[in-house]
Amino acid sequence: MEIFIYEELSGEELDLSDLAGYLEEKGARVEVRGGFFSRFSHSLEDVAKALAKMRIFDPANPVVQEEPLYGEIKYEQRVLAGKAKAGGVLYDGFALQSYMHSLLPRREISLEKLHLVITSRLLATYDTDDRRYHARAVILGYPAIISTSGIVEAPAKPQEFYLQRRLLGEDTLAEAQLKQKLRQKFIDYGDTRIGEVLKGYALQALFYHLFGEAFCEEKRCRLYNAHWQEELIEAQFSEPELCPRHEAMLKQWKEKRK
Ligand SMILES: [Zn+2]
Numbered sequence: 001m002e003i004f005i006y007e008e009l010s011g012e013e014l015d016l017s018d019l020a021g022y023l024e025e026k027g028a029r030v031e032v033r034g035g036f037f038s039r040f041s042h043s044l045e046d047v048a049k050a051l052a053k054m055r056i057f058d059p060a061n062p063v064v065q066e067e068p069l070y071g072e073i074k075y076e077q078r079v080l081a082g083k084a085k086a087g088g089v090l091y092d093g094f095a096l097q098s099y100m101h102s103l104l105p106r107r108e109i110s111l112e113k114l115h116l117v118i119t120s121r122l123l124a125t126y127d128t129d130d131r132r133y134h135a136r137a138v139i140l141g142y143p144a145i146i147s148t149s150g151i152v153e154a155p156a157k158p159q160e161f162y163l164q165r166r167l168l169g170e171d172t173l174a175e176a177q178l179k180q181k182l183r184q185k186f187i188d189y190g191d192t193r194i195g196e197v198l199k200g201y202a203l204q205a206l207f208y209h210l211f212g213e214a215f216c217e218e219k220r221c222r223l224y225n226a227h228w229q230e231e232l233i234e235a236q237f238s239e240p241e242l243c244p245r246h247e248a249m250l251k252q253w254k255e256k257r258k
Pocket of ligand 1: 215216217218221222223224242243244245246
């Protein structure tokens with residue numbers, strides 16, 4: 001079993017060798033490969049056009065962007081070249097995943113290989129129940145994609161943050177102070193805890209790949225599907241790392257590989 005880790009505009013200063021070491025401890029061979037698009041596509045212009053088609057303009061409407069505007073494609077090219085920031089744009093997560101899958105050469109597609117892309121792009125998936133897009137920290141599947149901005153934006157912050165922020169208006173200094181006060185309760189951009197949280201989502205991707213099961217009901221298991229930031233922090237930073245059942249599954253898998 002090999003895991004290939006790619007960085008796609010991570011934005012954050014991430015130590016991917018730390019993530020790689022962690023996954024190796026769990027029993028996989030891991031290779032950190034650098035950029036996904038630069039490795040698998042010959043034309044960054046094609047990639048820019050594909051990305052522009054995945055942009056979500058209205059959270060209530062599934063993306064159907066057949067012909068993106070010239071300016072949108074140019075913007076994506078600048079982002080890919082590192083000349084502009086990807087902030088503030090929302091992309092359809094399943095569209096990104098299926099595009100990335102289409103770029104993978106056949107020899108790279110195997111049950112023995114898991115591709116894991118870490119991106120700072122904000123991804124969302126359309127929920128047919130409430131007919132809206134929702135931001136996601138992880139898009140499970142092939143390749144699996146983890147979004148660092150999704151880690152910040154997808155699980156909700158504590159209610160008291162939203163209530164108090166409403167009182168602050170445009171006062172950014174007061175907002176920064178409020179964030180500082182509540183920092184034990186949620187993860188923000190640039191937060192050093194993001195590297196640790198990545199490991200939890202990478203485990204979800206690995207479990208999904210190996211066993212077809214990614215989530216757990218146990219609040220302290222790293223596979224817990226957190227909807228709130230406080231739940232995310234509890235699941236990723238409390239002991240035990242995994243619940244007994246998931247610990248046993250991983251152990252059994254590791255033993256079989258020896
Ligand atoms: Zn569990």
